[in-house]
Amino acid sequence: MDIYLPVAEMAVSLNTIIGLGVAVGILSTVFGVGGGFLATPFLVFLGVPASFAVGTQAVQLISTSLSGVIGHWRKGSVDFKLGSVMLAGSLTGTIFGILIFKLLQYTGHIDVVINALYVLLLGTVGGMMLYESFSAILKKKHKAEAARSKFWLRATSGLPYTVMFPKSNLSISALVPIILGVIGGLMVSVLGIGGGFLVVPAMIYILGMPTNLVVGTSMFQILITTSLSALLHIVSNNTVDLLLAFILMVGALIGNQIGSRLSPYVRGATARLMLALILLGVCFMLWENLFIEPVEHFSTEVLDK
Amino acid sequence: MRIKVKTLITFMAIFVSCGIYFGSSFAASQSGIMIDMAKENVDVTTGFSGSDIVVFGVAQDENGKSIKSPGIVVLLKGPQSNVVVRKKESVAGMWLNSDSIEFKNIPHFYDYAMSMNEKDIASAQTLIENGIGLNTLTFEPDDEDDVEDPEQFRQFQEALIRIWQRHGNFPLGGRKIKFIGAGLFRADFALPANIPTGLYQVEAFLFEGGKLVDKREKLLDVQQAGMSAFINHYAHTYSLLYAFFGIMMAVGMGIFSDSLSKKRGR
Numbered sequence: 001m002d003i004y005l006p007v008a009e010m011a012v013s014l015n016t017i018i019g020l021g022v023a024v025g026i027l028s029t030v031f032g033v034g035g036g037f038l039a040t041p042f043l044v045f046l047g048v049p050a051s052f053a054v055g056t057q058a059v060q061l062i063s064t065s066l067s068g069v070i071g072h073w074r075k076g077s078v079d080f081k082l083g084s085v086m087l088a089g090s091l092t093g094t095i096f097g098i099l100i101f102k103l104l105q106y107t108g109h110i111d112v113v114i115n116a117l118y119v120l121l122l123g124t125v126g127g128m129m130l131y132e133s134f135s136a137i138l139k140k141k142h143k144a145e146a147a148r149s150k151f152w153l154r155a156t157s158g159l160p161y162t163v164m165f166p167k168s169n170l171s172i173s174a175l176v177p178i179i180l181g182v183i184g185g186l187m188v189s190v191l192g193i194g195g196g197f198l199v200v201p202a203m204i205y206i207l208g209m210p211t212n213l214v215v216g217t218s219m220f221q222i223l224i225t226t227s228l229s230a231l232l233h234i235v236s237n238n239t240v241d242l243l244l245a246f247i248l249m250v251g252a253l254i255g256n257q258i259g260s261r262l263s264p265y266v267r268g269a270t271a272r273l274m275l276a277l278i279l280l281g282v283c284f285m286l287w288e289n290l291f292i293e294p295v296e297h298f299s300t301e302v303l304d305k
Numbered sequence: 306m307r308i309k310v311k312t313l314i315t316f317m318a319i320f321v322s323c324g325i326y327f328g329s330s331f332a333a334s335q336s337g338i339m340i341d342m343a344k345e346n347v348d349v350t351t352g353f354s355g356s357d358i359v360v361f362g363v364a365q366d367e368n369g370k371s372i373k374s375p376g377i378v379v380l381l382k383g384p385q386s387n388v389v390v391r392k393k394e395s396v397a398g399m400w401l402n403s404d405s406i407e408f409k410n411i412p413h414f415y416d417y418a419m420s421m422n423e424k425d426i427a428s429a430q431t432l433i434e435n436g437i438g439l440n441t442l443t444f445e446p447d448d449e450d451d452v453e454d455p456e457q458f459r460q461f462q463e464a465l466i467r468i469w470q471r472h473g474n475f476p477l478g479g480r481k482i483k484f485i486g487a488g489l490f491r492a493d494f495a496l497p498a499n500i501p502t503g504l505y506q507v508e509a510f511l512f513e514g515g516k517l518v519d520k521r522e523k524l525l526d527v528q529q530a531g532m533s534a535f536i537n538h539y540a541h542t543y544s545l546l547y548a549f550f551g552i553m554m555a556v557g558m559g560i561f562s563d564s565l566s567k568k569r570g571r
Binding site for chain 1: 349350351352353354355387389394395398399400401405413461464467468469499502529532535536540541545547548551552554557559560561562566
């Protein structure tokens with residue numbers, strides 16, 4: 001059955017959209033990632049304009065990150081002070097991201113840029129995760145983690161504006177979390193992903209945060225950022241279809257239920273290996289889009305009257 | 306003196322156009338064509354997946370009798386807007402959008418049905434004069450410089466036609482008018498799901514001996530309806546409210562999702 005999206009003004013298959021939502025829900029429950037990296041490219045693949053895919057994802061991301069934050073907050077694993085400092089960066093990044101998005105939309109390069117950035121991000125992160133999980137499975141307990149943190153500790157120690165973060169037991173320059181925030185904000189507004197899969201490792205390795213606080217803090221930061229991103233996408237571009245967002249969220253809800261039954265069986269390094277393979281799979285799909293000669297060299301776009 | 310000439314020309318223009326107008330209505334009392342549609346509006350609701358448009362009509366001679374094998378053309382034309390056509394080119398192994406041409410006032414939908422072969426109805430020239438056929442669409446670039454390379458311009462124009470034919474917005478040709486009996490005919494069109502809302506024009510032409518003898522026009526209103534229209538209206542008119550509602554909906558879903566997982570004791 002097809003459903004007509006009132007704001008995107010196009011028809012899509014209802015079953016496919018629900019299926020996509022379910023997949024995203026399973027991913028977020030089992031692997032603790034937002035799943036935007038799967039939803040946004042697939043929506044584009046289904047013919048939804050990139051602008052609508054990214055804008056709508058921003059809304060769906062609110063519900064995912066909110067339920068995550070509540071859970072972590074209950075366990076006391078959110079560093080609100082550090083999260084707020086990151087927010088200073090990510091809110092700025094979001095506003096810049098929306099401007100960049102509008103500019104690329106105007107020049108007609110938005111689809112290709114989104115595609116290329118996804119290939120780059122998913123390829124890098126997926127590759128790193130694949131390597132890491134393989135080594136972990138093979139029980140080669142290397143000391144790379146500690147060494148890397150020390151490198152970043154030295155690299156960031158000279159920076160000004162040192163701030164104490166008692167919850168994380170850290171004393172670092174505020175510039176580092178702010179810069180991380182800017183990157184996170186850009187990813188939310190341009191790519192429609194929370195960017196947890198990039199920001200979380202960075203918070204561990206670069207900031208040296210305790211691992212148990214990282215996910216909750218990153219989700220808190222994403223929640224506020226994506227709310228602003230959704231607001232700006234609606235007010236400045238009108239590229240959010242709430243019916244599409246609603247269907248995706250219902251699907252994700254179902255996916256969460258399935259995921260929570262699956263997750264006891266998928267743990268640790270095996271889970272990371274599976275996630276790495278999924279990331280690389282999506283990366284490959286997008287890579288084809290970009291590098292294989294298309295059958296139709298031309299594309300059309302109807303401009304608003 | 307100059308003004309006087311101008312006034313005179315205006316008067317003559319009005320006079321001549323009145324003549325044409327009355328002339329054409331007199332023609333209707335001779336051979337004539339009448340059309341009507343099964344529905345005069347198309348509701349685009351959340352279940353919309355395209356729509357069939359049926360145009361009925363009769364063609365009669367001066368005595369009110371049905372014409373044996375009339376030359377009829379029925380045309381369906383959608384609202385117009387500018388369309389950008391982009392070309393992908395390989396840059397360092399990546400396929401990127403390079404050149405683009407913006408075409409002015411392209412109808413989002415254009416299709417027509419005929420009662421007999423094109424050449425049996427009227428000469429190509431006559432058909433073009435009446436706006437019948439894909440080659441009567443004018444492909445004007447927004448930027449005049451784009452025509453400088455006619456070969457490239459033609460390439461972009463052909464691409465637009467090819468892609469829109471594939472999407473069902475432009476005709477693949479050969480749509481036939483069916484005769485039901487007693488001079489009654491019907492023309493079937495299929496609007497794809499991707500069409501924009503707005504006023505569509507339905508035009509019916511009657512040709513005799515290669516000459517246009519009568520023409521009728523009707524409007525088809527394609528509008529969003531029901532919940533679909535409601536959401537679209539709010540998204541564009543009260544976007545701040547729409548954003549607020551969207552965020553609240555997501556927050557509600559997030560809390561609901563959390564309460565479900567809490568119940569399971571996770």
